[in-house]
Amino acid sequence: MQNAEAINVGNIKEEPKVSYLTNGFTIKSWLLTKDHKRIAILYLITVSAFFALGGTYASLIRLELLTPQSDLLQSATYNKTFTQHGIIMVFFFLIPSIPAILGNFLIPIMIGAKDLAFPKINLLSWYFYMAGGGLTLFALLQGGVDTGWTFYTPYSTTFSNSYVMAVGLGIFINGFSSILTGLNFIVTVHTMRAPGMTWFRLPLFVWAHYATSLVMILGTPVIAITILLLALERLAKIGIFDPAIGGDPILFQHLFWFYSHPAVYIMILPGMGVISELISNFSRKKIFGYEFIAFSSIAIAVFGFLVWGHHMFVSGQSIYAGLVFSFLTMVVAIPSAIKVFNWAATLYKGQISYDTPMLYALFFIGLFLIGGLTGLFLGSMGLTVHLTDTYFIVAHFHYVMVGGQVLAYLGGLHYWWSKITGKMYSEFWSKIAAIIIFVGFNLTFFPQFILGYLGMPRRYASYPPEFQVLNIFSTAGASILAIGLIIPLIYLTYSIFFGAKAPANPWLLPGLEWRTSSPPPTENFEETPIVTWEAYEFGEESGLDLEDARNKYKVTV
């Protein structure tokens, strides 16, 4: 059925002499590397640093909201705190998290390529990220910015006396990083697939990244030009966004959300890709409705461009525009629901094992469900008037962004950790951490749904005393969440130095990334693999010599 070579690809008998980690030890070999795996590591380190910084701002916000008065932070400082939390988390953590780290590392391996199509551009994208991030950090040290991450005009152009220009420029430059990453992924998936790796044999992780990349390429340039106009407006008072001289502040919101709503899908689609991998592989069952999940990613990317107006229901846009946007918002729920139903159907009668990545995947489904369904509340024009700018919105998008993307990111990081580092993390501590994160997350954000429904507005340093009990719950939850996020930092770092050596395929899975050594050699595969199996094929059809692998690694299935 298969040729001998193809079967051989799956069963790594011995470690290669040089892996990508041991191929050069100098600083230069890292900073000027063109290896997608090393660039992924560079991203991993820097993105984690930004995550920690954004998390610190979040802690400040929650500590301030422990009491009704604005006592820990003054209002002006509080404004800067939530702005910087938003900017760092959105532009420097969520958007690059899964694509630039896991996507960068895995896409070439998953399709059987030696590298991305444009390795130099890939490195350049990291430098853009660093330049943008550095400029933003500089602005934060200078005194920060207080406009909210949305930079709404005319406050940002005319009134705000903070470092809008520097932060704007930082985001502008960082945008090129995500454009270049998206461009690289699209070209790579088109041209670099190994022989036999047809489009419908691609792992769904790759499909999700393809859809994400489309959004990156089509959306990011629009935010670039918008920020440029914003800067010009501040610099020279063009008048384009200033109503005093004939400009249109709502135009800014249209341009901003034309990118930033699709950007929300940049922040969730890769997570969905990770979850598809986890659900199928830890159920040891071919994924249910492969084509539906693949095309639902594309559908989300396409519809995502048509719903930006639902951020502007109360901004004074025409009610007919609102009606259309509301309808299209409901339409996006369909492909999202298709994914959830297919995941559930995949679990049905699967051989489910509750390894740490799978815990994250199951948590994801539950939290994404809550986050997604509350999104429908906000997409309906009547209810949204009541809920706009309350904590209900804050809770909604944190359920999707944190409960969705961050959990998927952590799940993916654990799942591929052995592949990335060649070491095994502690199963015990990772499970403890996953549960702590889940509990802490829900305790943080679920009370915010209630707070928002009761009418507590977002973006204020103080609130009426009757909201205090729920806010204390939320702050307590945030503390638990913070502990939950620090534990992985410790045991993952520990595992790099002291962890057990990882086998090439610790879970006996069929994907191409498990058919090369851990960590992979610089060229990814000893020889170009020939794919003869369908995606998520377990058993004999996968071409893996399961009996041999079981004996070798003593893994029970």
Next chain:
Amino acid sequence: MATHADTLHDQHYHPPGLQHQFEDMGQQQESASIGMWMFLVQEIMFFGGLFTVYLVFRSKYPMAFAAGSNHLDAFWGGLNTLVLIVSSLTMALAVRSAQLGKRNAQVIFIVVTMIFGTVFLGVKAIEYTAKYKEGIVPVAGLNMKTAKTASTYPNARELSTRTGDTQDPRESLNTGVSEADTHETGEHSYYNPTGTFVWTDASLATQAEQGGYLTESEKIGYYSNGELNVNKFRDKVRIFFWIYFVMTGLHALHMIIGLGVMAWLLWKAWMGTYSAQYYSPVEMSGLYWHFVDIVWIFLFPLLYLLGRHFLHGGGH
């Protein structure tokens, strides 16, 4: 395919220009091509944002846009259009020569393309200078010559006499309305927060008002206390000029980058890098060059050719 690549590795043979991540030249060529098209797609979205801004304000203030556009020199714009179209031809010929492996023809065509590109930027510089001298560069502090006159706008004549400037900047601008007309419209009632943009001609708005085709959004935009206000009209013309400068400025920036790419290409072509087997950098640079041309093809009519009939005495 795998064995093919392995053989190549074993012999340590690489076709010139083949990068390590690709199996063969065909794959590399295809990747470069798709990559360039994706890059152009994002460029389209980038300019697309600007075109949206243009569209919004043009539909909001058509008369101000016509007035601003009438003030641009369609001759220079037309000349530049011609220059760019011809440069696209020479670029295409450069690509063709590369594909045929003709080094000398390739070098010549690249040089000619670069000359056209430089001519374009030169013309642009002439136009910008003229606007700068007239005081319609809408950046505070950038109108060095007219900043003083503009900031003390009502007394422009006295000031310009004092500084030894014999010509009132307003006179060169007035195409249809005498100075008396602008005073009649009561300009001093409206404070211009940004100062330095010199524009007194509201003839098109007056014409539209008399002709009864001033739109509702224009009335909101141009009127103060129920009547046409020159300064409010001026601010809308100023928006036009801003869009003009931002759009053509970003386009010129793309031209400059294009010239940089051409210079690099010229060096490579001179060294004889490209052959019938390996010419994709020439082709990709060509795609970029054509894209920048096409952007101009859209910019020219949208910016230079609005309401030309008003210039020749035409009506609505």
